[in-house]
Amino acid sequence: VEPWRTAISTWDDRHIWIQGYDVAQLMASATFADIVFLLHKGRMPSEAERRLVDAMLIAVADHGPGSPSAAAARTVASGNRAAPEAAIAAGVLAIGDAHGGAGLACLQLISDAMTQSRASATDVTTIARRVVDEARAGNRRLPGIGHRTHTRDPRTGVLFELARTGGLAGDGIAFMVALEAAAAESIKPLPINVDGAIAAVLYDLGFPPAIGKLFFIIGRVAGLSAQVVEEYTRERAMRIKIPVAYDGPAPRELDSGKVGP
Ligand SMILES: CC(C)(COP(=O)(O)OP(=O)(O)OC[C@H]1O[C@@H](n2cnc3c(N)ncnc32)[C@H](O)[C@@H]1OP(=O)(O)O)[C@@H](O)C(=O)NCCC(=O)NCCS
Numbered sequence: 001v002e003p004w005r006t007a008i009s010t011w012d013d014r015h016i017w018i019q020g021y022d023v024a025q026l027m028a029s030a031t032f033a034d035i036v037f038l039l040h041k042g043r044m045p046s047e048a049e050r051r052l053v054d055a056m057l058i059a060v061a062d063h064g065p066g067s068p069s070a071a072a073a074r075t076v077a078s079g080n081r082a083a084p085e086a087a088i089a090a091g092v093l094a095i096g097d098a099h100g101g102a103g104l105a106c107l108q109l110i111s112d113a114m115t116q117s118r119a120s121a122t123d124v125t126t127i128a129r130r131v132v133d134e135a136r137a138g139n140r141r142l143p144g145i146g147h148r149t150h151t152r153d154p155r156t157g158v159l160f161e162l163a164r165t166g167g168l169a170g171d172g173i174a175f176m177v178a179l180e181a182a183a184a185e186s187i188k189p190l191p192i193n194v195d196g197a198i199a200a201v202l203y204d205l206g207f208p209p210a211i212g213k214l215f216f217i218i219g220r221v222a223g224l225s226a227q228v229v230e231e232y233t234r235e236r237a238m239r240i241k242i243p244v245a246y247d248g249p250a251p252r253e254l255d256s257g258k259v260g261p
Contacts, residue, residue, distance in 0.1 A: 008039060019043070033057060036218060040211065048166025049205065055162055056198050059155040060100065060216045062223025068094040069220055070227045077231040078240045084228050091224040092217055097143075100220060103212030106144030106176075106199035111209060114171050124171070128178035132186055144176060144196020145183055156197040163201055172203030 009018045016023040018035065019042050026035060030044070033054040037045040045053060065074055073091030080086050095101050109131065117127045135142050147153055160177075163169040176192050176199070183190045192200070199212050207215075 007042070040207065041205075046166075048162070048168055052159065052162050052166060052168060052201055052205070055159055056201060056215060057219035057222075059159065059194050059198070060219035060223075062220070062226065065227055068096075068099045069224060073224045073228050074231045075240055077228045078235065078238055081232060081237050084225075084232070087228040087231070088221060088224050091227070092221065095213070095217060095220065100195065100216040101213045102143040102193070102195035103199045103202070103216060104209055105212075106196050107203055107207070107209040107212035109143060110172050110175050110199060110203045113175055114203075117171075117175075124175050124178045125182070128175060128182040129185075131179065132182040136186065142179065142183065142190075144199055145180055145190040145192055147191055147193045150191060150193070151189070152191050153193045153197065155194045156192045159197045159201050163204060168201075168204055170204040172200035175203075176200040 007019075009016065011017065018026060019038050021030075021038070021044075026038075030038075031050060031054065033050050034045055036057070037043075037049060037053050062070065065071060069091040072094035073087045076090040077084065077087035097105065113124075113127050113131055116122065117124060132142065134140075160169065160173055163173060176196055179196075180190065180192050195212075195216070198215060202211055202215060
């Protein structure tokens with residue numbers, strides 16, 4: 001039988017090693033952010049990288065029970081009191097392109113734009129303007145900018161500042177800043193949102209596009225678990241009543257002799 005190949009972790013009867021590091025030593029001296037970085041990158045982070053990874057996980061952990069992921073988790077927890085894992089899974093399934101998942105498309109956008117920029121020796125400002133023009137022409141929304149409530153996302157500035165002071169800011173952040181400026185010129189002021197900021201930082205840390213969405217999930221499960229436990233401990237079962245306005249057919253008789261129209 002062909003063995004499964006992995007370079008992530010291994011074990012023997014008395015040890016577990018993650019990327020070669022003994023888990024017992026990691027438990028004694030590393031942080032969870034270190035392990036997230038180590039699992040994906042195969043090396044321990046620098047102090048500045050650790051701070052940034054931690055800041056990103058904190059940024060996405062929770063923002064209230066009304067967000068789609070938390071609302072889905074609490075709705076399932078309300079009706080299924082015996083399986084917290086089902087409620088958490090429901091919350092994760094609510095993460096997508098409009099909620100928590102724009103990072104994937106944004107990281108891809110940055111990656112494509114930087115490939116174009118290098119191939120044609122074009123500066124990021126020109127590339128960002130081109131990307132905005134193309135989105136306008138195709139009537140598409142650009143991932144990573146715009147927000148329902150914030151005119152300036154409080155999390156973006158913190159992440160960019162940590163990246164800059166840690167010497168980790170690169171093309172990802174430069175491109176997103178240029179994109180925000182280009183969008184303000186030809187669409188309207190659209191602030192870099194947390195998904196866009198995380199995508200920029202992850203690009204500068206050398207992560208591939210898929211991690212754009214996965215990072216949100218890693219951090220958000222912490223918040224979802226608190227939401228589910230609060231639903232179990234503070235609320236009664238089935239307390240959620242969704243207001244519904246029915247506008248389908250009025251009650252009518254089924255003609256037993258007829259199937260279909
Ligand atoms: C977050 C978002 C859904 C907020 O949408 P919203 O509340 O409708 O935004 P606003 O009311 O401020 O702006 C609406 C207008 O600005 C434009 N606009 C908003 N975000 C835009 C974007 N990302 N790219 C291009 N245009 C955008 C819309 O086309 C819209 O114009 P219209 O009404 O003529 O169609 C939206 O900005 C978006 O889709 N962003 C991209 C996805 C994303 O990054 N999601 C993560 C959010 S944390």
